Amino acid sequence: MAEQLYYEDVEVGSEITPLVKQPTTRQLVMWAGASGDYYEIHYDKDYAQSRGLPGVVVHGQLICSFLGQLMTDWMGEQGSLRKLTCSYRGMNFPGEALICKGEVTKKYVEDDECYVECDIWVENPRGEKTVPGTALVTIPSRGRPAS
Amino acid sequence: MIEDSLITEEIRGKLGVEGEPRVCEIEKGVIRRFVQAIDDPNPLWQDEEYAKKSKHGGIIAPPTFILIVGNEQFQSQLASLLPESKLHGGTELECYQPVRPGDTITVTTKIADVREREGKRMGKMVFVTFEVTYKNQRQELVAKCRQALIGYK
Numbered sequence: 001m002a003e004q005l006y007y008e009d010v011e012v013g014s015e016i017t018p019l020v021k022q023p024t025t026r027q028l029v030m031w032a033g034a035s036g037d038y039y040e041i042h043y044d045k046d047y048a049q050s051r052g053l054p055g056v057v058v059h060g061q062l063i064c065s066f067l068g069q070l071m072t073d074w075m076g077e078q079g080s081l082r083k084l085t086c087s088y089r090g091m092n093f094p095g096e097a098l099i100c101k102g103e104v105t106k107k108y109v110e111d112d113e114c115y116v117e118c119d120i121w122v123e124n125p126r127g128e129k130t131v132p133g134t135a136l137v138t139i140p141s142r143g144r145p146a147s
Numbered sequence: 148m149i150e151d152s153l154i155t156e157e158i159r160g161k162l163g164v165e166g167e168p169r170v171c172e173i174e175k176g177v178i179r180r181f182v183q184a185i186d187d188p189n190p191l192w193q194d195e196e197y198a199k200k201s202k203h204g205g206i207i208a209p210p211t212f213i214l215i216v217g218n219e220q221f222q223s224q225l226a227s228l229l230p231e232s233k234l235h236g237g238t239e240l241e242c243y244q245p246v247r248p249g250d251t252i253t254v255t256t257k258i259a260d261v262r263e264r265e266g267k268r269m270g271k272m273v274f275v276t277f278e279v280t281y282k283n284q285r286q287e288l289v290a291k292c293r294q295a296l297i298g299y300k
Contacts, residue, residue, distance in 0.1 A: 036219025
C-alpha cells in the first residue's frame with residue numbers, strides 16, 4: 001500500500017502515481033461475471049467484428065474501476081473519493097497495456113474538508129488518451145485528520 | 148422518418164420516469180469477486196483484520212464497486228431499450244459513503260435524456276443518459292451515477 005497522502009503534500013500540477021494495467025481476455029471474462037455485463041463485444045471476437053469493431057474491447061466500467069484504483073492507491077486509505085467521471089472516447093484492447101495517469105488541477109478547503117481535484121486519463125501504448133476524466137477526493141491535513 | 152428513429156416508444160414512455168427499485172444484498176464474496184476482477188490488492192477491500200484497524204473499522208468496497216450493484220438487471224433493460232449495437236459513452240459517479248458487506252442497497256434508475264444524431268462514420272445513433280440512485284438500508288444516499296449509452300444500427 002502507498003503511504004497516506006496529506007493535503008500539504010499536494011500542489012497544482014502534482015502528478016498522480018501512474019497505475020499500469022495489463023487487461024487480458026481472461027480478465028474481461030472475470031469482469032463480465034463479477035459485473036453482470038455479458039455483452040458479447042467484450043469476449044466474442046467474431047461478434048465484436050460483426051458490430052464493426054476491430055476485436056473484443058475492454059469494458060468501460062472496468063476502465064472506470066481502474067481509474068478508481070488509481071485514485072484510492074494514490075490518496076491512501078484515509079482519503080475519500082467523492083466524484084469520478086470518465087468519457088469512453090477511444091477503445092482499449094486486451095493484450096495491450098492500459099496506463100492510468102493523472103494530475104492535480106485544484107486544491108481547496110471547504111467546510112473544514114481538504115479537497116483535491118484532478119484530471120485523470122487512460123493511455124494506450126501509442127500514447128493516445130482513450131479515456132479522459134476527472135476525480136475529486138478529500139484527504140487529511142497534517143494539521144487535522146480527515147473526518 | 149419517424150419509423151426509422153432509434154428512439155423507440157418504450158424509451159419515450161420511460162423518459163423521466165423512475166423504474167422499479169431493485170434491492171441488492173451486498174455479500175463479502177461479491178466484493179471479493181469485484182476486487183479480483185479488477186486485480187486491486189488493497190487490503191482494505193478484503194483483509195478483515197487489516198481493515199478493522201483502519202478508520203473504517205472493517206472491510207469496505209472500493210468506490211467504483213457500486214457501479215456493478217444491480218448492473219445485471221440494468222444490462223437486460225439496455226438490451227430491450229437500445230439497438231443491438233451499443234457502446235458506453237461515459238460514467239459520472241458521485242460517492243457519499245462507502246458500501247460495506249451486509250448492506251442492502253436499493254437501486255433506482257430513470258432515463259434522464261434521449262437524443263438522436265447522425266454520425267459521419269456510424270450513421271444514425273441514439274444517446275441515452277440514465278440516472279441511477281443508490282440508497283442503503285437506512286435510506287441514506289450512498290452514490291449517484293449518470294451513465295451515457297450510445298446505440299447504433
